[in-house]
Amino acid sequence: MxxxxxxxxxxxxxxxxxxxxxxxxxxxxxxxxxxxxxxxxxxxxxxxxxxxxxxxxxxxxxxxxxxxxxxxxxxxxxxATFTPEEEHFRSGLLHGLSPGQARRLFDRGRWEDLAPGTVLTRQGACPEFLTYLASGDVSVEVGGRAIRTVSGGHFIGEMSLMGDDAASATTVVSTPARAWRIERPKLLRLRETNHAAMAVVEAGIARDMRAKLMYQNAGDGQT
Known part of the structure; x- marks a missing residue:
């Protein structure tokens, strides 16, 4: 050579x-x-x-x-400035985003107060939103039967929104809840226009899914 x-x-x-x-x-x-x-x-x-x-x-x-x-x-x-609930969300699941990137992401969605009975996803249908549950409880139902409860600090509807599949369960708010929600089209546009930010969101979703699986497996082991 x-x-x-x-x-x-x-x-x-x-x-x-x-x-x-x-x-x-x-x-x-x-x-x-x-x-x-x-x-x-x-x-x-x-x-x-x-x-x-x-x-x-x-x-x-x-x-x-x-x-x-x-x-x-x-x-x-x-x-960039953040409310306490936004800062908790950012540091827990979006800590790879810069303050400016996180602020723009939050502004794409909206914070909502959800009443008990609000349906977040329906089994067999594609979710309209990706939801981050800041506080409150959500019941997860399959075939009309409640199988577990998801509490604040987790995503709802993430598995379906990251792909093209329909929701595998129905999720219903069971206690007064506070949540940040972003519409599916906006999330898809983010994937096309800002790969770096979307990579952080997907990494946060992956961590959240692992945490929920570990919690579910621990609960199954105790029964």
């Missing part, structure tokens, strides 16, 4: 390596920092090795755009 392929253009290799690494980042801050680092290495390669002013111009523009985006992220994070 000709080592000059590596040694003579190490800045070019570094630029592309950093760009590839940036695509693996889930947090927008690290993604943009790595893109900036990639562009800086690319500027060095274009200027000192290739003597390519066109490349220098476009790599410099890439740096400026990402610096501007970082400033916008910083401004949004500084302006």
């Amino acid at each position: 000709d080592l000059s392929f590596i040694t003579d253009g190490w800045a070019g290799h570094l630029s592309y390596l950093l760009l590839v690494l940036s695509m693996l980042m889930r947090r927008m801050l690290w993604l943009r920092l790595l893109v900036i680092a990639s562009a800086l290495a690319g500027i060095a390669f274009d200027y000192f090795w290739l003597n390519n002013p066109v490349g220098v111009f476009w790599q410099t523009l890439l740096v400026l755009v990402n610096v501007a985006e970082l400033l916008i992220l910083w401004r949004n994070d500084r302006r």
Whole structure:
């Protein structure tokens, strides 16, 4: 192997390596920092090795755009404020989101006070909302028979909304509850337009599903 392929253009290799690494980042801050680092290495390669002013111009523009985006992220994070229930939700299941990202996600949905008897999902039908239950209790029913109760701090309807399946159970509010709800179309748009934020939401849903399964298995072991 000709080592000059590596040694003579190490800045070019570094630029592309950093760009590839940036695509693996889930947090927008690290993604943009790595893109900036990639562009800086690319500027060095274009200027000192290739003597390519066109490349220098476009790599410099890439740096400026990402610096501007970082400033916008910083401004949004500084302006973001949360109620106590939003902060509990964010720290428990959405702790990978920056304050600004979390604020935008909460604003896509809405907080509601739910009365007993409110149906959140119906067995055999696709849920209209993804619901985060902040407080209160929800009865889970299959075939008209109550099989368990879900209390505050958990998602409702997440398994169906993350795929295209109908709900496997009917969930009904059994005590006065407080919940954050986001409509299915808005969640699907988030998946298409903001992969990093949606990845955090999906990771939170996965953690919540594991917690509910562990609780259910522990309850089954006690009977």
